[in-house]
Amino acid sequence: MAQMNFGGVIENVVTREEYPLKKALETLKDETIAVIGYGVQGPGQSLNLRDNGFNVIVGQRKNSKSWDKAVADGWVEGETLFDIEEACEKATIIQYLLSDAGQIAMWSTVKKHLTPGKALYFSHGFGITYKERTGIIPPEDVDVILIAPKGSGTSLRRLFLEGRGLNSSFAIHQDATGRAYDRVISLGIGVGSGYLFETDFKREVYSDLTGERGTLMGAIQGIFAAQYQVLRENGHTPSEAFNETVEELTQSLMPLIGENGMDWMYANCSTTAQRGALDWWPKFRDASLPVFKELYAEVAAGREAQRSIDSNSQPDYREKLNEELKNLRESEMWQAGAVVRNLRPERK
Numbered sequence: 001m002a003q004m005n006f007g008g009v010i011e012n013v014v015t016r017e018e019y020p021l022k023k024a025l026e027t028l029k030d031e032t033i034a035v036i037g038y039g040v041q042g043p044g045q046s047l048n049l050r051d052n053g054f055n056v057i058v059g060q061r062k063n064s065k066s067w068d069k070a071v072a073d074g075w076v077e078g079e080t081l082f083d084i085e086e087a088c089e090k091a092t093i094i095q096y097l098l099s100d101a102g103q104i105a106m107w108s109t110v111k112k113h114l115t116p117g118k119a120l121y122f123s124h125g126f127g128i129t130y131k132e133r134t135g136i137i138p139p140e141d142v143d144v145i146l147i148a149p150k151g152s153g154t155s156l157r158r159l160f161l162e163g164r165g166l167n168s169s170f171a172i173h174q175d176a177t178g179r180a181y182d183r184v185i186s187l188g189i190g191v192g193s194g195y196l197f198e199t200d201f202k203r204e205v206y207s208d209l210t211g212e213r214g215t216l217m218g219a220i221q222g223i224f225a226a227q228y229q230v231l232r233e234n235g236h237t238p239s240e241a242f243n244e245t246v247e248e249l250t251q252s253l254m255p256l257i258g259e260n261g262m263d264w265m266y267a268n269c270s271t272t273a274q275r276g277a278l279d280w281w282p283k284f285r286d287a288s289l290p291v292f293k294e295l296y297a298e299v300a301a302g303r304e305a306q307r308s309i310d311s312n313s314q315p316d317y318r319e320k321l322n323e324e325l326k327n328l329r330e331s332e333m334w335q336a337g338a339v340v341r342n343l344r345p346e347r348k
Contacts, residue, residue, distance in 0.1 A: 001198075002018060012197070013197045016193075019189055023186070024189040025052070025053055027183070027186040028055075028093075028186050028187070031055065031092045032057065033055060033057070033093045034059050034093070036060075036084055036097060036098060037097040038069060039098070040099070040153050041149070042066075043070075043073060044155075044156035044191075045095065045149075046095075047073060047157060050080075054190050057081070057091070059085075059086070059087025059091075060084065067081075084106060092118055092119065093118065093119040093187070094120050096127070100127065101313050104127070107135060111139070117177055118142045119142060119145055119180070119183050120144050121147065121184075122148075125171070129202045130205075133309060141176050143172075144172075144173040144174035145180055146169070147191060156192055164194065165194030167195055168188050169198070170184050170199070171204060209304055225331075228333045231244065238333075238336035239336060253265055266278070
C-alpha cells in the first residue's frame, strides 16, 4: 500500500501496478465468491470478476426480472446461478449487493451461512454504520470488508470493457482471519477498480449519502431545473435552454474537467466565460453551503438513513418511485433532452 499526497493530506492508496491482477487471482484461487443481488452493482461486479478469471457465482431471487437478466448475461442455473441461500452456502466470500432495504430483509437468511473464516463484503457502509437501525451485525469470526466503486455498476462495467477502471474506496471493518487486507484488495482489483483508496464504513456512507443527494444527483438536478426555468421564463426556446444548461456541460465541459481539472477547463474557454465563472462560482458556493451543511448533519444523525429505510421498505415503494421518475422524465427540460440526444451524430 502506497501513501499519496493529496493537497497536503497523506492517503493510503493501492494501484494495479502495486497489486496486479495475477496476484489477486493467486490470493483468491481457493475462494468461491457469491455475488448476492443482481440489481445496481451486482451485474457489473460479477461480470468483471468472471471475465478476470475469478471463481464467481450469483445468488438471486428466482422468478424475478433480475434472475432473468442474470440468465441473459450468461449465468447458468445450477452451475453459476443459484437462489440466494444456496449461493451463500457455497461461498467463502459473500458479496452482499442487495439494496439497503433488501439487505435488511434478507439478513437472517444470509447471516446463518456466515460460518467462521468466511468474508462478508459490502459496496456501501449503510448496513454496518446504521446497525442499530438495520439490525445487520455480523458474527465476530468472519472478515467484514468493503469495496465501493465511485460510480454505478453500469459505469463500472462499461469502463472495464474499455480497458479502463473506476476508482473505488476500500475498508476493513473486521479482520477475523488475518487475511482481510489481501481479500479486499484482490476483490477491488477483480471488480475492475482503477485505483483503491482507504476509508472506513462510516466515512464511506457519510460521503456517499451526501454526494448522492448533493453534486452527484440531487443538487445537479436542482441547479439544472433552476437555470432551465430562468432561461425559459426569459423567452429562450426549450432547445436553447437545454443545450446551455445540460448538453454543453455533459458533452463538452465535464470531459475536459475530468481530463485535466477545473482550472484547465477554465483556461481553455473564452476570456468572457473565464471572467464570469471566476466571479460567480463563490456566489453559488455561498448560496449552497448552508444546504450542504444541513444535508451532512442529517446524514450524520442517521435521519437520512431512517427516511430511506422507511420509504424503501413500503410495499408500494416501487410504484411511487416509478411515478416520481415519470414526472421527472416527462418534464419539459428532460423531454427536450430526449430530442437533443436523438439529434446527436452517431459515433463511428
